[in-house]
Amino acid sequence: MKVQDRFLKYVAFDTQSDSASTTTPSTLKQLKLAEYLVSEMKELGIQDAHVDEFGIVYGNIPSNVDKECADIGFIAHMDTAEDMSGKNVNPSIIKNYDGSRIVLNKELAISMGVEEFESLRNKIGEDLIVTDGTTLLGADDKAGIAEILTMAEIILKENRPHGNIRIAFTPDEEVGRGPDHFDVEKFHADFAYTVDGGEVDSVDYENFNAADANIQIQGLSIHPGSAKGKMINALHVAMEFHSMLPVNQNPAYTEGYEGFNHLCDLHGECEHAVMSYIIRNHDEQLFEKQKEDFRRIADYLNQKYPKDTIRLEIKDSYANMRSIIEKDMRVVDLVKKSMKDIGIHPSSHAIRGGTDGARLTYQGLPCPNLGTGGYNFHGKYEYASIQEMEKSVELLLKIVENNLS
Ligand SMILES: [Zn+2]
Numbered sequence: 507m508k509v510q511d512r513f514l515k516y517v518a519f520d521t522q523s524d525s526a527s528t529t530t531p532s533t534l535k536q537l538k539l540a541e542y543l544v545s546e547m548k549e550l551g552i553q554d555a556h557v558d559e560f561g562i563v564y565g566n567i568p569s570n571v572d573k574e575c576a577d578i579g580f581i582a583h584m585d586t587a588e589d590m591s592g593k594n595v596n597p598s599i600i601k602n603y604d605g606s607r608i609v610l611n612k613e614l615a616i617s618m619g620v621e622e623f624e625s626l627r628n629k630i631g632e633d634l635i636v637t638d639g640t641t642l643l644g645a646d647d648k649a650g651i652a653e654i655l656t657m658a659e660i661i662l663k664e665n666r667p668h669g670n671i672r673i674a675f676t677p678d679e680e681v682g683r684g685p686d687h688f689d690v691e692k693f694h695a696d697f698a699y700t701v702d703g704g705e706v707d708s709v710d711y712e713n714f715n716a717a718d719a720n721i722q723i724q725g726l727s728i729h730p731g732s733a734k735g736k737m738i739n740a741l742h743v744a745m746e747f748h749s750m751l752p753v754n755q756n757p758a759y760t761e762g763y764e765g766f767n768h769l770c771d772l773h774g775e776c777e778h779a780v781m782s783y784i785i786r787n788h789d790e791q792l793f794e795k796q797k798e799d800f801r802r803i804a805d806y807l808n809q810k811y812p813k814d815t816i817r818l819e820i821k822d823s824y825a826n827m828r829s830i831i832e833k834d835m836r837v838v839d840l841v842k843k844s845m846k847d848i849g850i851h852p853s854s855h856a857i858r859g860g861t862d863g864a865r866l867t868y869q870g871l872p873c874p875n876l877g878t879g880g881y882n883f884h885g886k887y888e889y890a891s892i893q894e895m896e897k898s899v900e901l902l903l904k905i906v907e908n909n910l911s
Pocket residue numbers: 583646647679702
């Protein structure tokens with residue numbers, strides 16, 4: 507089956523995850539796609555295809571060569587983002603894109619073009635899969651699933667030589683729970699790749715170090731008419747706290763390797779206020795420094811105001827995989843060589859976020875991220891290039907092949 511036909515089948519499944527849910531997976535509808543994938547994998551001849559109690563799909567293709575080589579894993583996620591509905595996705599194909607504005611929905615006057623989406627400029631002449639403007643597309647990450655299984659189909663049908671290939675599809679990546687129940691030991695790979703990025707020429711192995719800061723502020727409420735010298739307005743203290751953080755470390759002012767403190771939530775009243783921040787930096791030392799800023803401000807305000815006015819809790823959530831990947835770059839070098847072999851000029855970008863691969867890397871499975879040929883994720887302007895999806899399949903095949911040499 508062609509990679510785009512496979513992809514179009516998968517996007518028909520609504521697999522939106524839900525951060526408010528306490529079930530595993532967060533939405534049961536993800537299991538429908540999981541079961542469908544298992545039956546497809548069995549049909550293809552992938553061994554031991556099953557979905558486990560946490561909704562994770564596993565399968566493997568045992569080695570057919572006599573040679574010692576690495577066990578390689580390929581991972582993609584089944585869920586789609588909460589930001590926009592993934593129900594009743596109604597994709598259409600723009601053949602041989604000519605660079606003009608793409609009308610996604612005439613009635614609703616929704617269109618997109620190179621003016622606002624620079625990536626489209628490089629897509630002239632390619633065939634694009636787009637939405638009807640009312641949902642996201644789901645290329646994030648059903649393009650990854652389609653590419654992995656198309657690679658598997660070609661290997662099995664043509665009986666190409668290969669080492670052990672491990673495959674997994676996870677639920678709930680978009681709500682940060684993808685690797686929660688991932689069984690690294692059972693997966694049994696020396697390293698793996700998440701196929702979950704944009705441009706196919708990119709192999710990414712740097713992401714943010716990440717922490718959450720929660721700040722509880724205890725004020726003192728009293729009738730404003732008789733408040734002199736007594737009232738402590740927790741909301742004022744919150745603003746004071748925020749004003750003491752470095753002004754430039756704001757997501758709206760940062761890019762590339764620049765870190766930030768992002769105030770995600772502030773609520774309260776005179777008596778009590780709560781602030782939530784996320785803290786992000788690629789550099790470990792700068793990241794620690796940012797966390798130290800929070801502690802120093804809390805200490806200062808606890809001296810200025812009654813002790814325990816500020817209660818600060820900082821929790822690390824994930825770390826930059828670079829420090830681990832760098833110790834053994836073979837996992838990246840294999841991709842770069844494979845890219846060159848199929849005429850792609852390799853690049854690497856520092857991801858301004860996290861990936862499932864980052865957490866898996868820290869769980870003992872080195873796991874850089876590869877592109878899928880999908881763009882503008884998490885919204886109605888999401889699209890995928892069929893030629894890039896095909897290129898991704900070619901790259902995965904080449905990685906498997908080069909792993910033998
Ligand atoms: Zn994704």
